[in-house]
Every structure is written in structure tokens, then in C-alpha cells.
Amino acid sequence: MEGNKIRNMEEFASVSGISRPTLSKYFNDPTSVRDSTRKRIEAAVEQYDYRPNLYAMNQNRRLTKNIGIVVPYLADPFFAEIARTLENHVLRTGYRPVLLGSHGRPELEIENLENLRLIKPAGVLLAPLGRVSEREQIEAFCKEVPTVLFDANIDGVGHAFVGSNNGQSIGLIVDYLCRTGEPPAFFEMETPTNPNAYKRRTAYLAAMERLDHKPRLIQAPGEGWEFEEIGFREGSRLLRDKTLPTDTILCSNDRLAIGFLSAAYEAGLRVGLGPGCALRVAGHDDHPFSRYTCPTLTTVSQDYEAIAKKSAEALLELIEAGSPGDSREETLFEGRLIMRGSA
Structure with a gap:
């Protein structure tokens, strides 16, 4: 053994001085051994940073349901x-x-x-x-x-x-948005929490390059899970400052898009297709609320x-x-x- 690293329960029994059956009994149910024994085992567990191999233990016990x-x-x-x-x-x-x-x-x-x-x-x-x-x-x-x-x-x-498959789904919606209007800018959080966001950014850049369009990233300050608040706050700033590079915004997820839609409403802008519409907004995920926004949100559904x-x-x-x-x-x-x- 190197240092205090224990590889299996046999080695742990040897260094702790506690029998293998008693250890097995404890790891299956800590309350099944005497208090003094439990304290000895817990002290040894902490000292040697040991955890049993549950795969091996499962061979000798009935799994819970x-x-x-x-x-x-x-x-x-x-x-x-x-x-x-x-x-x-x-x-x-x-x-x-x-x-x-x-x-x-x-x-x-x-x-x-x-x-x-x-x-x-x-x-x-x-x-x-x-x-x-x-x-x-x-x-x-x-x-x-x-x-x-x-x-x-x-x-x-x-x-x-x-x-x-984020590469496929983002490619799908970028193709659609480019066919039906101005190429989209990609609206995302500056520091995404979920790794899917990075994959979607990469997929957007690849899709825009494939279609010979200049990619435009809009990265909203903020992190965490308050996506609607971040989408509303940064969307409001962009609309107030009139700095949007295009009239089509593809959001990294539907919750950001819901916040952006709210910002557009507050700014008095009509979102959608056809005459009188100033913006198009799309998302990703088919969030349960996306079908009830105003207007309803164009998106890509995941197969739940x-x-x-x-x-x-x-x-x-x-x-x-x-x-x-x-x-x-x-x-x-x-x-x-x-x-x-x-x-």
C-alpha cells in the first residue's frame, strides 16, 4: 500500500483491526453494529479516506428498488x-x-x-x-x-x-431563420452554466460559416439559473441602445428568449413575421411555457x-x-x- 490509500475492504480490515464480516455488516447498515464499533469504523474511514466498492458489495447483498x-x-x-x-x-x-x-x-x-x-x-x-x-x-x-x-x-x-444533438438542432433552426429573413445573431449568457450552451454556440458558428454568413454573438452578463431575468435585462439594454446587429435573434435557450420577448414588449416592439414586425426571436428546447408566450415562441424541441x-x-x-x-x-x-x- 502507498501511504494510507486503501484499495479494497480486505486491506481496510487489516489496517483497521476490524473483521471483514463486521465491516461488511456496518457498510450495509451502520446501525447494525455496536456504537463503540461504529465509532472505530468511522474514525478509520476518515483516517484512510476509504469508501467500499459498492459494485463488489452488491454481489453479496440484495439491491434496493x-x-x-x-x-x-x-x-x-x-x-x-x-x-x-x-x-x-x-x-x-x-x-x-x-x-x-x-x-x-x-x-x-x-x-x-x-x-x-x-x-x-x-x-x-x-x-x-x-x-x-x-x-x-x-x-x-x-x-x-x-x-x-x-x-x-x-x-x-x-x-x-x-x-x-445540439449540433443538429441548432443547424436546423439557423437554416430556417436564414431562409426566412435576416441571418440571426446568437444571444447567450457570457458565462453559461450548462455545457449544452457551449455546444450550441459552437454549432451556431459552424452553421453560419456553412451558410456563408457572418456570425454575431451577443453575450449577456450574468450567470446562474435566472435566465428570464438575464434575457430581459440585457434585451432591454440592447433595444434601448439600438445596438442589435440584426432583426433576428436566436437565443441559446427558451428561457432567455422568454426574457427577451418581455423586453421587446416593454419597448413597444412587435415580434413575429410579416408587416409591422420589428423583430424575430427564436429559442431552443421547446420549454413548456414557449407555446404560451406572446407571440408563441419558435424553437427546437428536445425529445423528452x-x-x-x-x-x-x-x-x-x-x-x-x-x-x-x-x-x-x-x-x-x-x-x-x-x-x-x-x-
Whole structure:
């Protein structure tokens, strides 16, 4: 052994002086051992920074029927919708979903995973925060608990990833906007939280280059999850200062677009197609509110049903296998253009 790094429970039993069966009993149920024994084990765990290999332990114990579902923000109807769809798929397989939201906070994201660890889940479906996520801690969790990432990818983390093909979907809506009016500027946050935003920026630049148009990026100051507020604030400033480079705005996500639409309304500008319209505004995601904005929002839909179904299937395959495979599978679903009144 190098230093205090313990590779397995046998080594941990040797250095701690506690029998292997007692350790196994503790890690399956900490309340099943005497208080004095539990304190000894906990002290040794802290000293050697040891966590058991749950894959190995699962060979000797019955898995719970719990499946954790962790999303960045349950108050966001986008994540509420996809979580609801995931719950239905999990329930149909005979497992029990345990739904948790991270409120956009990386420390709470890790706390959610640690709380799930305590109930010994069969597996976890995780939509990570992305840029601000604690990568090392999430990676360590995934080594012990079968985990499938969805919506936002962290390269190399988890046993599978399921999401949307941002390159295809952004290319689709850029093509449409260029065919039907002025080429769009891309409106995004200066410091995006979700890694999908970076992929969409890259896809926009590639699509504009392919169509031989000059790309124009508009980056709004701000970070976090208050997208509507950021879209409204920066949209209001751009409209007040009359600095928009084009009359067509493609927003990185629908929530930014909803804020921008509100800014246009406050400025007395009509958004949409046809005579009398000063702006066209489009988004991405087909957020549940996008069909009720005024005007209704042109966007690209993500296939909630397909993403949820594939995520659940990938996790169940992993659970049934009993150990992680050698390769990490990534599945991307194409978006669909939703033409409404705003563009």
C-alpha cells in the first residue's frame, strides 16, 4: 500500500483491526453494529479516506428498488417535465424513483448524491449542473453506484450519457431563420452554466460559416439559473441602445428568449413575421411555457420521451449487468423544428 490509500475492504480490515464480516455488516447498515464499533469504523474511514466498492458489495447483498433522479432545478418546468417522464419509465420497470433537485448549487448536488448513497440505490439518473459541478466527487460516486447522465454531459463521467444533438438542432433552426429573413445573431449568457450552451454556440458558428454568413454573438452578463431575468435585462439594454446587429435573434435557450420577448414588449416592439414586425426571436428546447408566450415562441424541441426512455433503459441494463462495462455509451437524439409566431 502507498501511504494510507486503501484499495479494497480486505486491506481496510487489516489496517483497521476490524473483521471483514463486521465491516461488511456496518457498510450495509451502520446501525447494525455496536456504537463503540461504529465509532472505530468511522474514525478509520476518515483516517484512510476509504469508501467500499459498492459494485463488489452488491454481489453479496440484495439491491434496493430505489432509483435516484437528480436534476439541476425542479422549479424549472423543463426539468420538471423530463423528471416526470423519467419517473413514469422507472415506475413501469418496478423500481421506486427518488427525485431530488440541486437548486443550481454544486454543494447541494453533491449532498443529494451522498444522501442517495445512504439509501443504497440500485442506480442513479443524473442531470448534472455542468460547468460548476464538482467533477471529482461526482466521478467518485459513479465508480460506486451505477449512474447514467442525461441532458448535460460531463466527458468521461458516469457509465452512459443520453441527451440532445445540439449540433443538429441548432443547424436546423439557423437554416430556417436564414431562409426566412435576416441571418440571426446568437444571444447567450457570457458565462453559461450548462455545457449544452457551449455546444450550441459552437454549432451556431459552424452553421453560419456553412451558410456563408457572418456570425454575431451577443453575450449577456450574468450567470446562474435566472435566465428570464438575464434575457430581459440585457434585451432591454440592447433595444434601448439600438445596438442589435440584426432583426433576428436566436437565443441559446427558451428561457432567455422568454426574457427577451418581455423586453421587446416593454419597448413597444412587435415580434413575429410579416408587416409591422420589428423583430424575430427564436429559442431552443421547446420549454413548456414557449407555446404560451406572446407571440408563441419558435424553437427546437428536445425529445423528452426518447431521452427519458433511453436513460432508464441504459441504467437498468447497467444494474442487471452487476458491474460497469469497459466502454461509455453516448446517445444523442435529434431535435425537431417548432414554427410558431415569434419567427
